[in-house]
Amino acid sequence: MSTWPVIGALAAGVAWLVGRTVHRRGQQAAVADAADLDPADDLSHLPEALQRSALWTLSDGGFERRVVRGVVERERADVAVTAFDLETLRERRGEWAYLPIEPPFRIAGVVSVAVCELDRAFPHVLLKRAGLGDHLEDDHPLDTLFSMPKRVRFLFGMTRKYPAELPATLPAAPVALELPNGWRAYTREPQCVAQLLASGFGAALLRAYRRDLVVELIDSIAIVYPAASRAAGADALADLTSIAVAIADAVRACSLTPRGIEA
Numbered sequence: 001m002s003t004w005p006v007i008g009a010l011a012a013g014v015a016w017l018v019g020r021t022v023h024r025r026g027q028q029a030a031v032a033d034a035a036d037l038d039p040a041d042d043l044s045h046l047p048e049a050l051q052r053s054a055l056w057t058l059s060d061g062g063f064e065r066r067v068v069r070g071v072v073e074r075e076r077a078d079v080a081v082t083a084f085d086l087e088t089l090r091e092r093r094g095e096w097a098y099l100p101i102e103p104p105f106r107i108a109g110v111v112s113v114a115v116c117e118l119d120r121a122f123p124h125v126l127l128k129r130a131g132l133g134d135h136l137e138d139d140h141p142l143d144t145l146f147s148m149p150k151r152v153r154f155l156f157g158m159t160r161k162y163p164a165e166l167p168a169t170l171p172a173a174p175v176a177l178e179l180p181n182g183w184r185a186y187t188r189e190p191q192c193v194a195q196l197l198a199s200g201f202g203a204a205l206l207r208a209y210r211r212d213l214v215v216e217l218i219d220s221i222a223i224v225y226p227a228a229s230r231a232a233g234a235d236a237l238a239d240l241t242s243i244a245v246a247i248a249d250a251v252r253a254c255s256l257t258p259r260g261i262e263a
Contacts, residue, residue: 037070049219054126057164058097058107059088072245079248080117083241085110094149097164098136101172101186105133105227112237113225114244122217124169125187131212133227180205196254204250208243215247222248
């Protein structure tokens, strides 16, 4: 048997991998330029609190892309921010999960995320704006067609929808507080949200114009991501970064002690 077909297949595979790497680096450079940040190799610089977030349980971990980071100059204090796309591990397995709260929501297989580091510590708070993720709609048929794990699950009648583990730091029911239209909040320390709202945090939520937006405060980070839609394109991820920095500004302005809002 001739070895040329084998060599040709190997060469095609290598070319595809190289092309994908070049394409992704180009996307990363475009985001860095649009957001005025620097490319980064991974997420190892972020606090481990990220792995205790609802985002992490929904995704079951994953693989980061288009990672950029830097320090954004602000009037009150500079903000360290990291933005990236997260391809969830559930997406690699051909499944998706929803957060079992009232009402539940899901995230996309690839979700765009912006993380701001704060010089204060907060209890775990999740705020969700109404949007497509609340409908728990299944993936588009084209997504299933081009995903081998999803096709296998479909052919064998396997379930692709699962409830994610709800972090122990979050309740299933929303807090009984009046939030800006379309927003709801979850925390075991509702006085934190009440004090944030009393200090003007609601205005920042009103200015966060993206539907389906999720904001998580946990320890010393603020995590911002659209639930069921990716911020496609360099400018869209840069806009998400701007929203996250504005929310971090509002949170820091509302803080009542150096360690955050306390009971």
